[in-house]
Amino acid sequence: MSFDLDLIVQALPELLQSVLVTIELFVLLMLIATPISLLVALARVSSMLGLRCAAACYVNGIRCIPVLVILYFTFYGLPQLGLRIAPFTAALTGLTIGTVAYLAEDLRAGLTAIDPGQFQAADALGLGYWWRTRRIIVPQALPVMIGPYFTRAIVSLKATSMASIVAVNEVTGESMALLTQTYRALEFLTFAAITYLTLSAVLAFAQVILQRKVALP
Amino acid sequence: MHLNFSVWLTRWPYLLQGAAISLEIVVIVLLLSTPLAMIAALGLGATNRAILYPMMAISWILRGIPPLVILFVAYFVVPQFGISLTPLVAAIAGFTAYNTLVVAELIVAGFRSVDPGQHAAIAALGLPPFRAYRRVLLPQALPSIIPPYISYSTDMVKGTALAGSIGVLELVTRANQVILATNRPFEILLGIAALYGIVDAGLMGLQAAAERLWAPHARR
Numbered sequence: 001m002s003f004d005l006d007l008i009v010q011a012l013p014e015l016l017q018s019v020l021v022t023i024e025l026f027v028l029l030m031l032i033a034t035p036i037s038l039l040v041a042l043a044r045v046s047s048m049l050g051l052r053c054a055a056a057c058y059v060n061g062i063r064c065i066p067v068l069v070i071l072y073f074t075f076y077g078l079p080q081l082g083l084r085i086a087p088f089t090a091a092l093t094g095l096t097i098g099t100v101a102y103l104a105e106d107l108r109a110g111l112t113a114i115d116p117g118q119f120q121a122a123d124a125l126g127l128g129y130w131w132r133t134r135r136i137i138v139p140q141a142l143p144v145m146i147g148p149y150f151t152r153a154i155v156s157l158k159a160t161s162m163a164s165i166v167a168v169n170e171v172t173g174e175s176m177a178l179l180t181q182t183y184r185a186l187e188f189l190t191f192a193a194i195t196y197l198t199l200s201a202v203l204a205f206a207q208v209i210l211q212r213k214v215a216l217p
Numbered sequence: 218m219h220l221n222f223s224v225w226l227t228r229w230p231y232l233l234q235g236a237a238i239s240l241e242i243v244v245i246v247l248l249l250s251t252p253l254a255m256i257a258a259l260g261l262g263a264t265n266r267a268i269l270y271p272m273m274a275i276s277w278i279l280r281g282i283p284p285l286v287i288l289f290v291a292y293f294v295v296p297q298f299g300i301s302l303t304p305l306v307a308a309i310a311g312f313t314a315y316n317t318l319v320v321a322e323l324i325v326a327g328f329r330s331v332d333p334g335q336h337a338a339i340a341a342l343g344l345p346p347f348r349a350y351r352r353v354l355l356p357q358a359l360p361s362i363i364p365p366y367i368s369y370s371t372d373m374v375k376g377t378a379l380a381g382s383i384g385v386l387e388l389v390t391r392a393n394q395v396i397l398a399t400n401r402p403f404e405i406l407l408g409i410a411a412l413y414g415i416v417d418a419g420l421m422g423l424q425a426a427a428e429r430l431w432a433p434h435a436r437r
Contacts, residue, residue: 060421061414063371063417063421064410064413064414064417064418064421065375065410065413065414065417066375066376066377066378066389066413067375068375068378068379068389069378069389069392069406069409069410069413072389072392072393072396072402072406073402073403073406076396076402076406077402077403077406079402080400080401080402080403081403154281158281158282158283158284159283160283161283161285161286162283162285162379164285165285165382172283172285172286172289175289176289179289179293185289185290185293185294185297186294186297189286189289189290189293189294192282192286192289193278193282193286193290196281196282196283196286197277197278197281197282200281201281
């Protein structure tokens, strides 16, 4: 049993292409999921009962089922509804639905960490809801949110590997395709593992920098 | 669209057998990984760097790559070293490796959350190490270990869905087969979502109860 680096060098163009697909999937996922999650988290702490219940149902319902099953819903289920979408879009939609539920729960913890006196002070000053949320609540919640946010981002990065099961050729899918062509598992799975470790190291590094930037005095 | 759940009338025994396999994986993985995690936690909490650094590296790698890739390694790479595993055994091995390090980190964090003054008090009272752990440290660490432990067990239940990718006929794989055979994805997926929901809702209820029981303000 030896490690044949040539195999990876030969397949490098395809492998790098698949790394780009992983990055694209992950970046789009976070760009879409972050604002929606923040809205769901705000709905979870809203004073309107209906909004609070709807958000709680969504979050707890989605967190009960495997993300893979959500991917099957968007991949197999949506066409049954007459909606034909590409595997990449199906995977992105499914991963977004799942990630929003988990991320909203993480962000909510940050919102509830704020001193209730801040809400009262904002009310006393007669600030409107959006003004209060944007200028008072979110800036104070950010330092608390960054840690859990990046932890969730790394979990989501790892979750993009599931897109390979619904026919997206990201890094896990491409590694498996090459594995079945060459019957060499060690080389290609090592490549996939190193890709994920590198990308999550980049995220961990970004977290350290951001945390320093937004730290409260 | 018209929902027609009659597909379940003939397919339910096949799908429920899959659910039984999924549950079997969860139970075996939890039974194996919990004691292993306690041993790994000793390594992660070690002061000896020759033990600490390799353990940290193993933990970083296993928690840094997707569980799906860990399963592929267990099923495709391990046989290249002469150990061939059946899909079920490979899935259990892969999930156990992952969950062991996740729970070990949890245990280490739990023990770190105990007030350092407690260690000083143990030393002052001259308590033997085993009794100190059992009577003083463990009861104080458990409240911060149990709720996330249950939460990760919920993840494990959902994680078993990945075992199908290396050929284990668990619930989601069987659902996939039935979908292809009947072309009724919505009905099948709603049903298995409900099955996962029942198990996970039970675990979430357990977690909520544990959190209430050991909420910080309820502690003395």
